[in-house]
Amino acid sequence: MKVFVIDVAKCSGCYSCQLACKNEHVGKDWTPYAKPQPQTGHFWMKIKETEHGSIPKVKVEYRPTLCMHCDDASCIKAAKDGAVYRRKDGLVIIDPEKAKGQKQLVEACPYGAIYWNEELNIPQKCTGCAHLVDEGEVPRCVDACAHEAIKFGEEEELADLIAKAEVMQPELGLRPRVYYLNLPGFFVAGDVYDPVSDEIIEGAEITLNNKQTGESWTTKSDDFGDFWFKRLKSGQYSLDIKMSGYKPIQISDIAVDKSVNLGSLSLERE
Template sequence: MKKWHLIIDVEKCVDCNNCFMSCKDEHVDNDWPGYTRPQPRHGHRWINIMRAERGQYPLVDVSYRPTPCMHCEDAPCIHASKGSITKRADGIVMIDPVKAKGQQELINACPYQAIWWNQEQDVPQKCTLCAHLLDQGWKQPRCVQACPTSALRAVCADDTEMSRIYTAEKLEVLKPEANTQPSVFYKNLYRFNKCFIGGSIAANQKGIVDCIEGAKVTLLQGKDKLTETLTDNFGDFKFDQLAENSGKYVIQVQMPGFPAAEVTLELTSSKNIGTIYLS
């Protein structure tokens, strides 16, 4: 049985908010009987774009993570809903706007904070993946259609095909510890939830301090060599996808014609170690 999934590439999201605005355009002041009541003009973010800044000046990056309902296979909201929330055969989790009326407590049942309370309509609401449009034959929901960078991708596939895509594209899910089996998958999620160590290599050559291109920089933890890279033409290097609070690291620098250099640091969050000068 084919089911709908959403793949979100964090690296491609530029926080343009087209997905958010297209969701508003589709649902604000529009009642879709059997699917959902009108979305409030303000307050609700059925696709909520979260932001994360990493590093320190001048080595800083910012990433954005669109976060809709995860349309979980084992959705906690369904278990808490007294029959007012169901999962369709195509994988879309739906809140019945009639049966869920008055159940404000359901907003606390979602571990992803994806359910919102509509005070005017007296009903909990969330992303429906534009089920009303998909049922009319649309090939994708509005948010996917509106994304100019292809950061969002809707895929209708069976479990075998989705498993292949998951492995091939190195996808991840939010909060795997929640064990909800989401149908929303993320690519390049490390940009949001992992750390980096970066810096620059320079040297004083004949009285002129200049950046060093092509220096070999090696990252070690304890006696284990994790990875290595070469500095770019600005003398910069960066090691990414490191866990927060992951302990002590050693950076070794080698460049023909210069003595080797070494720096030790404790990693708590993304770190710009500045410039390492080769003597």
């Protein structure tokens, strides 16, 4: 069974995969797998660009996204007359003939991976470049990635990577066949300084606590006074800062539903 494994840490946001998908499908008829993709409005492979944090603590995430080719695909359930089917190799295909007029398939996908072609009156999405796979080739997005951030192959061959990866919205229970490595999650960051000397403080001990799970992480401010806690899940956190010669401080309520820059935190001398 085929799978995609995408390493977000390797993605530079060059958009080559997105452009290659367009080049492969716009104006080209790959019946029985797909009719031509419109020149605008469709992104069967799309780079989702997300800015985390605020200046100067900012990280940019580039995440290639496509049809998840789910084992328990909601689009298959929503389709009439077998208009959506799963191939033996795991790729999920919308039959462009049977799917005519079935606009409900657009809303059926919780990942937003299905688009409506108004001119052809059909729903469309990534086919995994099934026409190329049939010829023993890889999807165009995989071939176009200069950093090998997107891999495609047999589940058994990529098992070691899959074991370290995660899927989007696992709570939906759809069992996606697109796996992601090194998703950044959220971060909590800031810096510490001495307001009297107006100098940064290096080596301060900073501890972040997840108030819901009880987990905690400790780091030290670097030679710029900065600290970072990365790959965090959403939740309620608290932060403790200790440094010899200074009074400890605590920030008791940090709501992490996005990345948080706490800014410059001053320590008072004892």
